[in-house]
Amino acid sequence: MISQSELVDTIEALDAQALQRWVDLGWVLPRNDTGSLHFDPADVARVRLICELHYELRIDEDSMSTVLSLMDQLYTTRRALGALSSAIAAEPTDVQCRIRASLEQKL
Amino acid sequence: MADPYQVLGVARDAKPDDIRSAFRGLAKKNHPDLHPGDKAAEARFKDIAAAYAIVGDEAKRALFDQGKIDATGADIHQPPPRDSYRQHAEAGPGFKYDRPWEGGTMGGGPGGIDEDLFAELFGRRANANRRGGDVNYTLAVPFVDAINGAKKRVVMTDGKALDLTIPPGLKDGQTLRLRGQGHPGVKEGQAGDILVEIRVEPHPVFRRDGNDIASTLPITLGEALAGAKVPVETISGTVNLSIPKASNTGAKLRLRGKGAPHKGGTGDHVVELKVVLPTLPDDAFVQSIVDWEQKHPYDPRIGQGAKS
Numbered sequence: 522m523i524s525q526s527e528l529v530d531t532i533e534a535l536d537a538q539a540l541q542r543w544v545d546l547g548w549v550l551p552r553n554d555t556g557s558l559h560f561d562p563a564d565v566a567r568v569r570l571i572c573e574l575h576y577e578l579r580i581d582e583d584s585m586s587t588v589l590s591l592m593d594q595l596y597t598t599r600r601a602l603g604a605l606s607s608a609i610a611a612e613p614t615d616v617q618c619r620i621r622a623s624l625e626q627k628l
Numbered sequence: 629m630a631d632p633y634q635v636l637g638v639a640r641d642a643k644p645d646d647i648r649s650a651f652r653g654l655a656k657k658n659h660p661d662l663h664p665g666d667k668a669a670e671a672r673f674k675d676i677a678a679a680y681a682i683v684g685d686e687a688k689r690a691l692f693d694q695g696k697i698d699a700t701g702a703d704i705h706q707p708p709p710r711d712s713y714r715q716h717a718e719a720g721p722g723f724k725y726d727r728p729w730e731g732g733t734m735g736g737g738p739g740g741i742d743e744d745l746f747a748e749l750f751g752r753r754a755n756a757n758r759r760g761g762d763v764n765y766t767l768a769v770p771f772v773d774a775i776n777g778a779k780k781r782v783v784m785t786d787g788k789a790l791d792l793t794i795p796p797g798l799k800d801g802q803t804l805r806l807r808g809q810g811h812p813g814v815k816e817g818q819a820g821d822i823l824v825e826i827r828v829e830p831h832p833v834f835r836r837d838g839n840d841i842a843s844t845l846p847i848t849l850g851e852a853l854a855g856a857k858v859p860v861e862t863i864s865g866t867v868n869l870s871i872p873k874a875s876n877t878g879a880k881l882r883l884r885g886k887g888a889p890h891k892g893g894t895g896d897h898v899v900e901l902k903v904v905l906p907t908l909p910d911d912a913f914v915q916s917i918v919d920w921e922q923k924h925p926y927d928p929r930i931g932q933g934a935k936s
Contacts, residue, residue, distance in 0.1 A: 550724055563716035563724065570661050570713040578656050592662060596717040597726045599664060603718070 522552070522559040531565070534572045543571060546582075548589055632679030632692070640693070644686065651680040661713045760811035760820035767792070767824050771831035774798045775841070775863050775888050782824070792824060797889040799836070800828040833861060839895030840887045844902050847871060852903040862886040862897050869899060877903045 529537050543549050544558065549567055551558040560568070571589075574580045580588055609620055633640050636650045654676045656662070663669040682697070683689045691697045717723060767782060777796035783789050792804060803825045810820025828836070835842045845860055855873035859866050860883070867883060879901045887895025906913075 563713075566713040566716050567725065574659075578652050578659070580656075588662070593725050595664065596714075596723070599718060600723065600726065 522561055523565065525551075525558045525560070528560050528565060528568060532569055532572055534576045535568065540568065543568070546586070548585070630675065630679075632682045635675050635679035636683065638683075644684075647680070647683055651676065651684060655680075661717075664714050664718070758814040758817040760813040760817060762820040763810040763822045765822065765824045766827055768827045768829055769794055769798070770829050771834055771836075772863060774800075774826065774828040775836075777889075784822075790822070794826070797839070798826055798828070799888075800826065802826050834863065836888065837898070839890045841895065841897045843897070843899055845869070845899045846902045846904045847875070849903060849905060852876065852901070860897075860899055863888075871901065875901050875903075877901060 523531070525537065525540060529535050529540060540549075544551060548571060549560070549564055551560045551564050553559075571585065574588065575585060609617055612620075633642070636647060636654065638647050638650045642650075655673065658669040658673040658676060660666075660670040660673055681688070682692050688697065717725065763784075765782065765784070767780065769778070769780070773780075773794060775797065777798075778794045780792045780794060781789055782792055790806070790809070792806075794804075803823050806822040806824070808819045809822040812819050833843050841863060843861070845858065847856070847858060850856075851858060851871055852875050853873070855875070856871050857868045858871055860869045862883060864886060867886065869881060869883065871881070881899045881901070883897040883899065885894045886897035889895075
């Protein structure tokens with residue numbers, strides 16, 4: 522966990538005002554302890570990603586909300602599919618074969 | 629390592645702004661956090677980032693152009709290894725940025741399982757509004773009714789009678805959908821539909837060929853040779869068909885507008901002629917034909933020989 526100012530120091534492109542705005546917009550969800558924010562490693566990676574998308578790839582604020590929302594949905598779906606596929610991997614081989622055959626037919 | 633200018637698709641004398649926008653375009657298309665699991669995009673992104681690290685920086689670009697560093701970026705520091713967001717997003721169970729699907733806000737709860745996606749598997753949403761199931765029927769329809777349209781009363785398995793309108797021109801295998809007449813929905817869910825698949829019964833004379841109707845018309849030898857007017861049954865009654873002189877078996881005559889109705893109009897009735905010899909012709913008749921043929925030989929099998 523690092524603080525807001527530590528995070529701003531860590532990432533060159535980032536300033537405190539932008540970070541606050543992103544938190545206000547709900548793009549980043551740090552832990553809020555009576556006004557002081559604490560960022561875990563996932564938050565830091567997410568802020569770094571938003572910096573890259575915003576400052577380097579010039580994705581503006583309006584588009585960013587859509588991009589992040591789609592990205593979150595994509596990762597959630599991937600996590601769900603990952604969980605499903607490890608559940609299937611724990612099943613007997615014949616069950617796995619039937620599921621694979623059914624998937625090949627439907628996809 | 630490829631030439632960084634080529635990687636970015638820019639000329640060697642491209643302006644910094646052009647290089648920057650080329651980089652942005654390529655990076656957006658290949659960014660690994662926006663293309664999770666796409667290994668090719670990830671590899672391309674690495675190349676793009678490495679190329680941009682050289683030609684996107686004026687000092688390094690000058691060194692590269694003078695041949696003082698090579699395209700691998702030797703002698704310059706590589707871009708720092710990326711602490712990918714994906715590593716976090718795809719780590720263990722329960723991620724704070726998971727996106728629940730139904731009305732939640734971002735980060736609204738752990739385990740954003742897609743209820744729709746897994747509904748079948750987990751039998752969830754049992755209490756939710758759900759559309760009622762469809763009911764499937766098959767109905768045999770006489771050929772002529774399928775062409776001309778008809779009203780049919782069908783008694784369903786639950787004893788309910790159903791009045792069906794068969795629209796004109798219906799084809800075998802088409803389905804009629806009666807919206808909202810299937811199984812009732814759950815709670816506020818809509819009722820399902822009744823789907824009636826139409827099986828058109830074969831007709832002893834008429835056949836369906838797209839929007840046309842086909843039939844075979846037997847004619848006498850005299851009618852075939854001399855021509856004649858012959859009554860023909862069509863879907864809309866009897867028509868007198870003019871058979872031209874010297875019509876052979878297999879000749880097709882088209883009766884416009886006597887076929888099946890369809891969106892663009894009405895198909896035709898195609899009559900295929902079939903010359904039928906008289907039963908038990910007398911010897912004098914046969915001999916006269918044989919004599920005639922000797923004087924006027926003809927070969928109906930040209931092009932059909934086993935040798936060709």
